[in-house]
Amino acid sequence: MNPARIAQTALYQEVAERLRQRIFSHELPPGTWIDEQALAIDYGISRTPLREALKVLASEGLVTLKPRRGCYVTEISERDLDEIFPLMAMLEGRCAYEAAQKAKADDLARLEGLHALLEKHAAAGDKERFFEANQEFHRAVQELADNRWLLQVIQDLRKVLKLTRLHSLSLEGRLQQSLDEHRAIMAGFKARDAARAEKAMHDHLLSGREALARIYAKEAADGAKSSAKAA
The missing domain is CATH 1.20.120.530 (GntR ligand-binding domain-like)
Known part of the structure; x- marks a missing residue:
């Protein structure tokens, strides 16, 4: 097994959970644009695990990925x-x-x-x-x-x-x-x-x-x- 790959997987899952809780607490309210660069700096990570985390949240319906516009917290109508x-x-x-x-x-x-x-x-x-x-x-x-x-x-x-x-x-x-x-x-x-x-x-x-x-x-x-x- 590749230890580096396991660590990378755990990292994006942890990032996803942190973002998930910020969304649930409305620290990141619906409609908020996700500033990937600022978050990567804040968490001290590269943008690769952050983007993987956002894909997880998108699959759960919590964020919406918009082509050429970025990622936003989903708004419920x-x-x-x-x-x-x-x-x-x-x-x-x-x-x-x-x-x-x-x-x-x-x-x-x-x-x-x-x-x-x-x-x-x-x-x-x-x-x-x-x-x-x-x-x-x-x-x-x-x-x-x-x-x-x-x-x-x-x-x-x-x-x-x-x-x-x-x-x-x-x-x-x-x-x-x-x-x-x-x-x-x-x-x-x-x-x-x-x-x-x-x-x-x-x-x-x-x-x-x-x-x-x-x-x-x-x-x-x-x-x-x-x-x-x-x-």
Whole structure:
């Protein structure tokens, strides 16, 4: 084996992960031009591993390579969200179906523990902690489904969704609505009703898309009002 080649591979993967986290944190927001020369200097590397890292991120949909213009952080449009969320609803619904069939008593206890955190954070009105517990709940369901193909596609789509600058909990009343939806999901699991769990999860994802649409619509209306006043 060639040690130099192994080191080079590890390098571009590390660079990809660093850039991925900067994109997810919106340190590099959607639409940002990637200054390859500045990044190469900043990381103390040549442009070769950087370009390989950008190819990885492009394959994940996180950056867009534009001929003769360079590389940009991908911008997610309303159309993108309309296309992605139904896929997520279908895939995560299937995860819930398979998880409900495979879950053992201790698996259900784990889900109940995560759901208890959702109840706690909702009661406190803590949207950030609710969001984190929600993410953990979804990951747990995906693990219980134990379907690597489902997991791979879901993870790829969720990476792209991280490009959005808002999450649905920003909408007034969405926190309680989301909690009610999780109660329905848990009811399906407790009843060992795979079809019920699948539908509840499917509807939960689509409800999140509807909330985001209302947020963007409100922002657009507020922006139009501000422009009208300035004129």
